[in-house]
Amino acid sequence: MQAFNFTMPTKFYVGCGQVNQLKELAPQYGKKAMVCAAKDTMRQLGILDRVVGLLKDAGLEVSIIDDVEPNPRDVDIDRQVQFFLSEGCDFTIGLGGGSALDTAKAVAFMAAQNPGDSVRDYLAGGSKSDLADVKKPYPVICITTTAGTGSEATKWFVITNTINHDKPGVGHDLLMPSVSIVDPDLMMTMPPSVTRACGIDVLFHAMEAYLAKCANAFTDACALEAIRLVIKYLGRAIENGANDKEAREYMAWANTLGGIVIGEGNSGTVAIHALGHSVGGQTNTAHGLTMCPLAVPYLEMTWDADIERHAKLTRLFGYGDDTMTQQQLAELCPKAMKGVLERFGCDITLKDLGVTEEMIEPMTDSVFQTMAGVLNNSLKPFTREDVIALYKKSM
């Protein structure tokens, strides 16, 4: 057994109605909250009003940022930090999907650092990217309204660098949310396209964690459970999400489990995420979809790196049978992956996402500049040629 360590300092509240806990929880973190809400949707769905109402009932003052767009940009974070400081807020509340949660984390983090710093200084390649002298961020409460990204359970925020178009993550132990609320009631109205893009991201988090060098007994157990839940419930959540509460509940929980695995469980992800991030940086595609074209070619390159684990995945994906050898099952894994992607409407190519041949070189540069650690967590080594080959096979 590989030695491992983990901690989960975040207080998780999971299940329908848990958003109401906010009334008791939020006052512990100060008197003035800054809500960072996903643009348009949170207001249109009445979720923003509900959260602000709970905060005001608890006697808090509330400032609002409600223009968080997918793939938050460095320039937006810098602007929002100034707003946080000028309003004199005590903590942030991320309300929405991964972008809103990451914005809440990034604002709480940057507001505590030196005045005049840009978040870009802390991204990979920036002057402070070693995070050597980080001041304690303001507290963060995450309220996830999508079942994807797992940001509510990780110490990471991901920001698009508008200068070089990559999409690096910043991770620090002090960036763990203080509280995370995972309330499926807030996810019932998520449209099928978002349900799909977020749900498939959960599968990649769990699957990559299970296939990572840093996988361990804790992350294996959580990852296998998350995969089981996605295979069982994602189709139902896409097809009938507005009515199928059970599917929403278990997808919500699978998402948080996936976050725990790659975040506090320390398994991390592998080349699929490393390459996918650069696709997101170039094309501004919803994060979950950027991994879909890469998954089958990736497994074709790596299925023999750990026969037992790939065989287990094949069975969990619903393929093969008990008469097959482990070797046969492992070899079937890419085909099983393709079947799963087809079933969830995610069998797409990089071309479908707008990637052109010319983008492959700069995306490859970006992988090695910003995601080398993630890349090296794969069960096989990936050279520059391997990365280019994987991108090409995924076109």
Place this chain on the structure above:
Amino acid sequence: MQAFNFTMPTKFYVGCGQVNQLKELAPQYGKKAMVCAAKDTMRQLGILDRVVGLLKDAGLEVSIIDDVEPNPRDVDIDRQVQFFLSEGCDFTIGLGGGSALDTAKAVAFMAAQNPGDSVRDYLAGGSKSDLADVKKPYPVICITTTAGTGSEATKWFVITNTINHDKPGVGHDLLMPSVSIVDPDLMMTMPPSVTRACGIDVLFHAMEAYLAKCANAFTDACALEAIRLVIKYLGRAIENGANDKEAREYMAWANTLGGIVIGEGNSGTVAIHALGHSVGGQTNTAHGLTMCPLAVPYLEMTWDADIERHAKLTRLFGYGDDTMTQQQLAELCPKAMKGVLERFGCDITLKDLGVTEEMIEPMTDSVFQTMAGVLNNSLKPFTREDVIALYKKSM
């Protein structure tokens, strides 16, 4: 899905060699450590010397309590608290099984409360048992050398009340260990009898958590994994524990998983533990064994309270087959339990543990006085008559 919440503020270090992390971790908690070590064994096995050596290498002063006996008593804790204070220690380190870890927790807790308080004041029935005005305990590091009790992952310590002979637990969020080290290297020399008594306790923690009213999606996943590991590895650990590192590793991890489930996962245990504690209070039997006589009669009384869960347990225990209905599998659960207990050499009666008919009344009183919450976590209600009946069937 039942709503739930959890947090895991403890930093867990799991795996062979992790005890060496102590050198880096301990200095974060102060300059003088008090090691609370299980009597005789820790010194004889050289584990106490190794730990003290690591602490001294890290520049710490060390005070030692090395007379912790099974089922720590209130009078011992009160004495040890005075020693902690007179030595001017900054934190405690529990080194041994559940008794040593609980002693470390109890001393760190009581040393921070009002001078002159006895730990008995904080036990069920005591003047401060509501824990309404608790001061923050000193930090605690748990180094478990047995795979049982799960104390390294819970906010509980269990102390024998020498006046009324019950064995209540004290639980408080502030009692979570700061660090827990789960190093199977320290468990290799555990004798078969201790391996058995501790290992079967792991099974009860996980099984009871899975059959508890407070069971939830998080605790279910961890509990099922812990049960799977105990069924697979406990026999090997009992029979060949000195050489079978893999069995020791997975039993160590199963134990911590079981602790997480009943502790931070908040599922708790049920009537088996509620009644077992009073057996321990009366007979001073190793904790794990006190549940063995109760398990089969308990399942005979409750198997139909949740057909699906009891059916799943039967299959996990290695009984039944896919041709049987859920109802048939659930009904088989007591028999499967008996088979598991036989296989691990734990098929014993209360009489075997020295319980007499005269003890049943005071034990029943004790259950309702000190373990009513645990009792009520069972899937069926338990009246006084039910408790007496369960004790009688277990004789």
